[in-house]
Amino acid sequence: MRPLLTQLLAIPPALLLEAAGDRRLAAAAAGGVSDGPVAWLLEGSQHPPSVYIVLSLGVFLGNVAMGVTGFGTAILHLSCWATANAFGVYAGSLKLAVISCSCAMTVGMIPLVFLADARQHAIRPLALSIPLAKAVGAPMGALLLKLVPPRPLEGLVAALMLVMMAIINRRQLRAVGFRSWAALRGGRADAWAYEGGGMACAPGGCGGDGDDAGSKDGDELVPLVAAQRHRSDGVSGGSGGSGGGGGAGEQYGQQACLAAARDGAAAVDAEGSAGVVPPAAGPHATVGVGAQSSTAGAPQATQSVASGPSTEYAGRFWTLFAAGTAAGFSSGLLGGATGVNGPPLMVLYSWLGAAKEAVRGTSAVVALVQDQWVGYWALGLLSWADAPVYLAASAAGGLGMAAGHAAQRLMDQRQFSAVMTALMVLCFVLMTSSAAGWIQLVDAGGAA
Helix, strand or coil: CHHHHHHHHCCCHHHHHHHCCCHHHHHHHCCCCCCCHHHHHHHHHHCCHHHHHHHHHHHHHHHHHHHHHCCCHHHHHHHHHHHHHHCCCCCCCHHHHHHHHHHHHHHHHHHHHHHCCHHHHCCHHHHHHHHHHHHHHHHHHHHHHHHCCHHHHHHHHHHHHHHHHHHHCHHHHHHHHHHHHHHHCCCCCHHHCCHHHCCCCCCCCCCCCHHHHHHCCCCCCCCCCCCCCCCCCCCCCCCCCCCCCCHHHHHHHHHHHHHHHHHHHHHHHHHCCCCCCCCCCCHHHCCCCCHHHHHHHHHHHHHHHHHHHHHHCCCCHHHHHHHHHHHHHHHHHHHHHHCCCCHHHHHHHHHHCCCHHHHHHHHHHHHHCCCHHHHHHHCCCCCHHHHHHHHHHHHHHHHHHHHHHHHHCCCCHHHHHHHHHHHHHHHHHHHHHHHCCCCCCCCCCCCC
């Protein structure tokens, strides 16, 4: 009996108070010790379960997007965190959310480098230039945040995002506008409603400018309305079609043009090549009417995809290096100022028309360089008390990365492009909401 009593008296008061549920007195009894595993175990439970649930859900969804596209973790994670706070669910501070996101990205990127076969698919000039430029831009973004109020800065970023989305999807927007105008004007413009999409229609259908429109469409980017490289095997009005240029032949050509334009996505899905076209392959591989033009371009497109980014972007090293430097610096600047650094990279990949394998491989290499940890350590933002949250977020992020990698195998290029567009729209909404004061992406102290 006496040895048992001696053992009970030897228990530190902090443990007894913690077991009784009074964490504040337990911390006081512990003498303010904040380092070491004992303090971690005592203070790790000070966050309510809602913090673990919201942050783990955010990094899980974010890493699913990361596994599919190669980026998007911060956008979805901060969206989840902001939504929870908007509905009155306590999800912790922004500092806790951002560092949890960094933990999930760091843990998830290591397997993604191998899952995405970055050695084979990464665009090397971008993989070299973007991390270096981001490391330079991030401190300048933090300095910019000290000089400029965050809300006007986020409003400017939101406006730039809207402009860039309009520029990227200008051809698809023009096609939608032509189709709406044709519906109002009685269908007279039906034959060339899809001229902006780069499709050369049947003789008498789209007119003589269709070929020019298609030949200049090498910068086809992320499709807003899922416009595809159309094939029209069912159109028999090719080079040896119906002969005359008017009457029933012209009407048939117009109808066939519209049918091919509207049903092109389904036809391309059956062929297995849809979505954003790398510039090396170009839209010339499939633009045109008739079986001859469609089949003539198929080997070229297949050869371009099989050759990989190494040969696809051969001879453009310094051009891509300069583009990656500009995008990386902008990404670091934006990330240091707002905590979201994905939009410049989205614009870059969309401008290049890169295939999903190249985007995932390059993004995996770029995300391996998590230089923000130096700033976290230098500013004293890391705490043992938050370690359980970071571990939970890392585990959820790993599961999300595995789920995203499995999901991307079921996606073609068109669906991949749709996910990219959705992430850009979500980022625009996030920045706009923060600029309007509905949510807060930057702490008052300037830590993002």
